[in-house]
Amino acid sequence: MRLVLLGPPGSGKGTQAVRLKEHLQVPHISTGDLLRAEVAAESKLGIEAREVMARGELVSDEILLGMLENRFSQEDTRGGFILDGYPRNLAQADALTALLERIGQPMDAAVQLDVPSELLVERIAGRAKAEGRADDTPESVRTRLKVYSDQTEPVVDFFRQRGKLSVVDGVGSLDDVFARIISALKPVPEVG
Numbered sequence: 001m002r003l004v005l006l007g008p009p010g011s012g013k014g015t016q017a018v019r020l021k022e023h024l025q026v027p028h029i030s031t032g033d034l035l036r037a038e039v040a041a042e043s044k045l046g047i048e049a050r051e052v053m054a055r056g057e058l059v060s061d062e063i064l065l066g067m068l069e070n071r072f073s074q075e076d077t078r079g080g081f082i083l084d085g086y087p088r089n090l091a092q093a094d095a096l097t098a099l100l101e102r103i104g105q106p107m108d109a110a111v112q113l114d115v116p117s118e119l120l121v122e123r124i125a126g127r128a129k130a131e132g133r134a135d136d137t138p139e140s141v142r143t144r145l146k147v148y149s150d151q152t153e154p155v156v157d158f159f160r161q162r163g164k165l166s167v168v169d170g171v172g173s174l175d176d177v178f179a180r181i182i183s184a185l186k187p188v189p190e191v192g
Contacts, residue, residue, distance in 0.1 A: 001026060001080040001185065002105055004087070006156060007113030008148045009141070010120040010127070011170050012177060016113070017084045019178050026080040034067050035059060045070070065095050072103060080108070090154040110159035111181055113170035117145055 001024050007013045014030070021028040038046030039053075045066050049059045064086065071077065087093040100106050115123075121141045128136030159165040166184035170177055 001082075002100065002108045003080070003185070004083045004107060004110040004159070005113070006110055006152065006159075007170060008115070008117075008120055008145050008152075010123040011113040011115045012174070013084050013113060015174060016178060016181060017082050019174070020082050020181065023178075023182065024080065024082070026082060027076050028082045028084060029068070029071055029077075030084045031064055031068070031086040034071055035064070038067050038070075043070075061092055061095060064092075065099060068096070069099055069103070072099075072105060077105075080105075087155055089151045090158060093155045093158045107159075107164060109185055110156075110165045111184055112156055112159075112165060112167045113177070113181075114167050115170040117142070119171065120145060 003020070003024075003026075005013045005017055005020075017028045017030070035046075035049055039050045040046070045063055049063050049067075052059050052063070068086070072081070083096075087096050097107065121138050124136050124141045125138055127133075156165065168177065168180045168184050172180075
């Protein structure tokens with residue numbers, strides 16, 4: 001199973017990805033974790049990324065895609081993977097699709113966790129308070145959610161148009177949301 005998890009900050013993507021990793025027995029690939037690992041390993045791409053970040057710039061799609069290609073070449077991804085945090089925009093969705101087709105591992109599904117904005121603000125504010133983070137004010141969270149919506153809505157449509165998207169209600173207990181995701185991943189029997 002090659003799966004993309006989509007959802008705004010606070011939607012529970014990371015939590016559900018960990019559970020899905022165990023259930024599906026495939027690696028969870030977070031581009032943020034991948035980036036940190038490449039930088040720490042001082043790989044060629046990691047060194048490039050560190051230099052870009054040291055200048056205060058965002059790591060290019062080209063560098064991220066190179067890191068993903070390296071990661072997809074590892075043995076543990078043969079049976080699939082769960083991508084979390086990528087693609088974030090339409091250019092990344094196109095590049096990812098082209099890469100996966102080129103290496104013979106086309107995307108199976110994309111799951112979008114749907115959570116109302118005000119609940120996301122509450123979740124993140126609660127998490128910020130518990131972790132002592134002053135940067136997650138309700139106003140800053142709303143701004144991040146708007147940016148996410150503007151950038152990611154085309155990605156959602158990209159997967160919808162290809163028949164790969166399942167929208168899952170992300171409200172409820174962890175077990176309920178997990179059960180909905182698993183149900184969405186099961187193929188619908190053809191009527192015949």
